[in-house]
Amino acid sequence: xxxxxxxxxxxxxxxxTDTRGIVPEEVIQGRxxxxxxxxxxxxxxxxxxxxxxxxRVEGKQVGVTIWKLRRAGGADGGVRLxxxxxxxxxxxxxxxxxxxxxxxxxxxxxxxLESPEAGYLYVIDREKYASGEEGAPYLIFPxxxxxxxxxxxxxxxxxxxxxxxxxPNFFTLRKSREDQTEEELTVLLxxxxxxxxxxxxxxxxxxxxxxxxxxxxxxxxxxxVFELKGGAGKSWTRAEQMAAADGTRLLTQDEPxxxxxxxxxxxxxxxxxxxxxxxxxxxxxxxxxR
Numbered sequence: 038x039x040x041x042x043x044x045x046x047x048x049x050x051x052x053x054t055d056t057r058g059i060v061p062e063e064v065i066q067g068r069x070x071x072x073x074x075x076x077x078x079x080x081x082x083x084x085x086x087x088x089x090x091x092x093r094v095e096g097k098q099v100g101v102t103i104w105k106l107r108r109a110g111g112a113d114g115g116v117r118l119x120x121x122x123x124x125x126x127x128x129x130x131x132x133x134x135x136x137x138x139x140x141x142x143x144x145x146x147x148x149x150l151e152s153p154e155a156g157y158l159y160v161i162d163r164e165k166y167a168s169g170e171e172g173a174p175y176l177i178f179p180x181x182x183x184x185x186x187x188x189x190x191x192x193x194x195x196x197x198x199x200x201x202x203x204x205p206n207f208f209t210l211r212k213s214r215e216d217q218t219e220e221e222l223t224v225l226l227x228x229x230x231x232x233x234x235x236x237x238x239x240x241x242x243x244x245x246x247x248x249x250x251x252x253x254x255x256x257x258x259x260x261x262v263f264e265l266k267g268g269a270g271k272s273w274t275r276a277e278q279m280a281a282a283d284g285t286r287l288l289t290q291d292e293p294x295x296x297x298x299x300x301x302x303x304x305x306x307x308x309x310x311x312x313x314x315x316x317x318x319x320x321x322x323x324x325x326x327r
Contacts, residue, residue: 064100066299067192068305071291080294082263085137096258096302097309099226100112100151100295104131104273105144116273118147119171121204127298131273132233135264136297137241139318145207146315148198149281151295152190152226152287159188159247160198160223162240165314167216174248175240182238184284193287195280212317220315224299227308255310258301267297 109117109128117128131147134319140146150158159179163170179188190196199206210220225231234241271293280288299311 039269039321050109056192058170063098063205063293064151065153065290068290068292069193069287071289073211074224082298083266083267084261085264086262093285094301096261098153098298098300099224099309099311100298100315101136101224102149102313103134103136103313104149105134116143116275118206118273120145120202120206133265133268133296135269136313137263137264137316138269139316140209140210141318142212142319143260144210144216146210148189148199148222149277150196150224151194151293152309153192154226154278155189155191157227157230158196159227159231159234161225163221163223164213164217165219165221166214171221172242174214174245176234176243177238177240179236180238180240181236186236187284188230191287192279193289194284195277195288197281201282210315210317216264217317218317222313222315223248223252224311224313225255225308228306232303251308252265252300252310255308258303260311261297261300261302263297263300265298266292268294288317 041300051061055073061204106129108120109130113128113130114132118131118162120127120129129145133148134140135294137148148160150160160177161174163176168173178198183198199208257320274293276288278290279286280292297313299313301309301311
């Protein structure tokens with residue numbers, strides 16, 4: 038039975054700021070309404086992290102879903118992502134991962150992003166190490182190999198990174214150094230295209246000073262992170278697959294919401310800038326993990 042997702046944020050007793058009435062709902066409201074209204078389902082988001090207690094002020098939101106791929110078994114039903122590698126073509130099951138989850142080297146992951154507002158999406162990747170040092174920044178989206186460089190977003194339009202038709206259509210997590218702790222992704226949503234970016238088929242190397250300038254100018258707003266309760270571990274759906282396939286099918290309000298919502302308060306008409314972290318599980322001294 039189709040329903041409209043009504044987002045409700047549970048009150049957090051430990052929060053220092055009153056968050057009642059603050060709900061990460063703009064991402065859903067930016068989607069087209071369903072054709073049939075058969076009822077209302079309550080979907081709850083749990084605030085996580087030190088910036089979760091967002092005040093009652095205007096803000097912007099972006100939805101992010103991290104998918105970890107699992108090799109499909111004979112008993113698995115549902116939607117599969119067809120992966121082509123040296124061994125041929127296989128079906129893998131994308132499953133939702135919480136933004137706070139720890140990953141391991143070798144994991145295959147994908148990202149889906151969603152904006153309630155029309156604009157342009159940019160994603161920058163850089164490595165982070167235990168010392169706090171950061172690696173060189175690379176613009177991993179857009180590239181000309183994905184939708185010929187089209188990075189436009191709008192309500193209900195899902196953007197897969199990598200795209201379903203890319204080869205490979207997933208990222209394999211690999212540490213470049215033993216002390217690497219995470220991949221740090223900077224997500225930018227702008228009203229107009231950013232001038233001076235000569236994108237190609239491969240990720241574009243950016244200057245550290247340029248990224249620092251963007252962070253200083255656009256990263257001032259306080260960020261709250263909200264995690265979908267009960268969402269982690271859920272499998273990819275046909276609706277999500279179709280909505281990200283070619284940009285012509287929009288996700289509606291009664292279809293699966295994003296796993297994680299990032300809300301930036303008080304940034305007015307400026308670009309949205311948030312950081313999404315893909316964390317590596319800490320390794321024990323004798324080679325184990327925890």
